[in-house]
Amino acid sequence: xxxxxxxxxxxxxxxxxxxxxxxxxxxxxxxxxxxxxxxxxxxxxxxxxxxxxxxxxxxxxxxxxxxxxxxxxxxxxxxxxxxxxxxxxxxxxxxxxxxxxxxxxxxxxxxxxxxxxxxxxxxxxxxxxxxxxxxxxxxxxxxxxxxxxxxxxxxxxxxxxxxxxxxxxxxxxxxxxxxxxxxxxxxxxxxxxxxxxxxxxxxxxxxxxxxxxxxxxxxxxxxxxxxxxxxxxxxxxxxxxxxxxxxxxxxxxxxxxxxxxxxxxxxxxxxxxxxxxxxxxxx
Amino acid sequence: xxxxxxxxxxxxxxxxxxxxxxxxxxxxxxxxxxxxxxxxxxxxxxxxxxxxxxxxxxxxxxxxxxxxxxxxxxxxxxxxxxxxxxxxxxxxxxxxxxxxxxxxxxxxxxxxxxxxxxxxxxxxxxxxxxxxxxxxxxxxxxxxxxxxxxxxxxxxxxxxxxxxxxxxxxxxxxxxxxxxxxxxxxxxxxxxxxxxxxxxxxxxxxxxxxxxxxxxxxxxxxxxxxxxxxxxxxxxxxxxxxxxxxxxxxxxxxxxx
Numbered sequence: 001x002x003x004x005x006x007x008x009x010x011x012x013x014x015x016x017x018x019x020x021x022x023x024x025x026x027x028x029x030x031x032x033x034x035x036x037x038x039x040x041x042x043x044x045x046x047x048x049x050x051x052x053x054x055x056x057x058x059x060x061x062x063x064x065x066x067x068x069x070x071x072x073x074x075x076x077x078x079x080x081x082x083x084x085x086x087x088x089x090x091x092x093x094x095x096x097x098x099x100x101x102x103x104x105x106x107x108x109x110x111x112x113x114x115x116x117x118x119x120x121x122x123x124x125x126x127x128x129x130x131x132x133x134x135x136x137x138x139x140x141x142x143x144x145x146x147x148x149x150x151x152x153x154x155x156x157x158x159x160x161x162x163x164x165x166x167x168x169x170x171x172x173x174x175x176x177x178x179x180x181x182x183x184x185x186x187x188x189x190x191x192x193x194x195x196x197x198x199x200x201x202x203x204x205x206x207x208x209x210x211x212x213x214x215x216x217x218x219x220x221x222x223x224x225x226x227x228x229x230x231x232x233x234x235x236x237x238x239x240x241x242x243x244x245x246x247x248x249x250x251x252x253x254x255x256x257x258x259x260x261x262x263x264x265x266x267x268x269x270x271x272x273x274x275x276x277x278x279x280x281x282x283x
Numbered sequence: 284x285x286x287x288x289x290x291x292x293x294x295x296x297x298x299x300x301x302x303x304x305x306x307x308x309x310x311x312x313x314x315x316x317x318x319x320x321x322x323x324x325x326x327x328x329x330x331x332x333x334x335x336x337x338x339x340x341x342x343x344x345x346x347x348x349x350x351x352x353x354x355x356x357x358x359x360x361x362x363x364x365x366x367x368x369x370x371x372x373x374x375x376x377x378x379x380x381x382x383x384x385x386x387x388x389x390x391x392x393x394x395x396x397x398x399x400x401x402x403x404x405x406x407x408x409x410x411x412x413x414x415x416x417x418x419x420x421x422x423x424x425x426x427x428x429x430x431x432x433x434x435x436x437x438x439x440x441x442x443x444x445x446x447x448x449x450x451x452x453x454x455x456x457x458x459x460x461x462x463x464x465x466x467x468x469x470x471x472x473x474x475x476x477x478x479x480x481x482x483x484x485x486x487x488x489x490x491x492x493x494x495x496x497x498x499x500x501x502x503x504x505x506x507x508x509x510x511x512x513x514x515x516x517x518x519x520x521x522x523x524x525x526x527x528x529x530x531x532x533x534x535x536x537x538x539x540x
Contacts, residue, residue: 181384276417
């Protein structure tokens with residue numbers, strides 16, 4: 001009897017490793033596809049740039065953009081700007097996680113907290129953070145504080161909302177089973193609720209970062225002085241430095257891509273994908 | 284002292300229409316190392332009764348005593364196996380799942396791993412200690428759940444239709460495996476099922492319940508020698524007897540579903 005079950009299991013094991021293989025191949029193929037699409041988009045841009053529809057000063061050729069990018073990277077200015085932007089986004093994002101995660105958990109566990117915060121989340125989440133920049137500038141001045149607070153505002157609600165949904169979605173059977181095995185409140189929280197809610201928490205982190213990244217560039221355009229990728233774009237406009245603007249855009253896209261794919265992608269791979277929980281939540 | 288006493292237990296559900304009696308005045312005793320199956324039609328409250336014994340629900344009247352102590356909430360003297368495969372923690376390997384109860388008991392890691400491995404060997408999953416549940420078949424997941432419920436050495440094992448969601452062939456394998464595990468561990472088992480053949484195969488005693496409200500209709504000893512042969516005349520005769528109690532019309536070679 002066991003012979004047969006173990007045999008079926010062994011074949012099942014083989015299929016799963018086979019699935020992992022195709023998974024790998026699939027991700028490589030999607031990378032290729034992304035590269036091809038990017039190249040096509042670049043060619044379209046280049047065609048318009050060379051057609052002379054816009055003055056070359058307004059729409060520089062890609063070679064010039066690349067050259068500007070390399071120069072700015074080499075002399076360190078682009079890196080310095082990126083560091084400033086990253087500092088603001090990470091500061092605001094971490095603050096948002098520190099506030100949004102516990103609040104989301106409290107909302108899911110206590111009806112009173114939920115009753116207080118849920119309407120607030122529903123009302124404030126749809127307001128674009130960008131719309132708050134002028135107001136925040138008046139309150140907090142130009143500089144890091146305003147940009148960080150804008151990032152914080154943008155990132156907190158998705159973090160809170162997803163954590164709340166995640167904790168609510170924890171399978172009650174896990175709590176029962178853990179309770180039957182003698183888990184106290186503390187163990188239930190750390191060993192069942194947090195890992196059980198992890199698909200949603202990771203989605204929350206991902207959405208929060210995406211929103212934070214969009215918010216920081218926007219906020220820097222208006223509320224930053226001298227430093228930051230958003231400021232670079234805004235400042236370059238004054239001097240018609242379209243190549244600088246486009247170079248900054250490339251960096252913004254690149255950093256966003258790295259976080260999305262590398263940081264959150266690998267976090268997902270090492271946790272919920274490994275546990276077979278990634279189907280539960282798709283951001 | 285009776286190892287497990289179920290004493291005049293009555294249970295009520297809250298429904299929009301008011302209180303409905305699910306289980307009424309149920310009493311029976313269970314001896315040490317006895318394998319008891321509770322059989323009944325759906326709606327007879329057999330799973331609910333098991334949940335009361337597990338301590339997940341409180342009875343409206345009556346009480347349950349294990350070794351003389353009244354059950355209040357869940358406790359580590361009982362291990363529980365549910366029907367749903369999703370009872371395992373997907374973020375823990377088979378070994379991690381089985382170790383959970385030991386971890387809660389504060390047993391050091393090396394000792395935990397040793398015991399958990401032993402339990403997994405008992406359910407013949409020693410090759411899959413490091414697998415995550417989603418890489419295991421349904422039958423294997425239920426075996427992990429059994430090992431997990433046994434690992435912290437409770438005196439009673441409560442099982443709520445653990446094999447009902449498995450295909451027939453796997454279910455047969457699982458039943459014989461469970462019989463082996465029971466022989467090896469000598470736990471007291473309370474096993475809820477709606478499958479008559481399963482009850483006759485596994486149980487020392489079968490409690491037959493009737494529905495609306497759930498009451499004990501019959502308490503039948505199964506005196507067949509083990510391991511049992513489901514094709515023997517005596518086995519089929521036992522099944523017929525049980526089915527008669529369940530109100531089925533039995534003719535010729537009636538075999539349980």
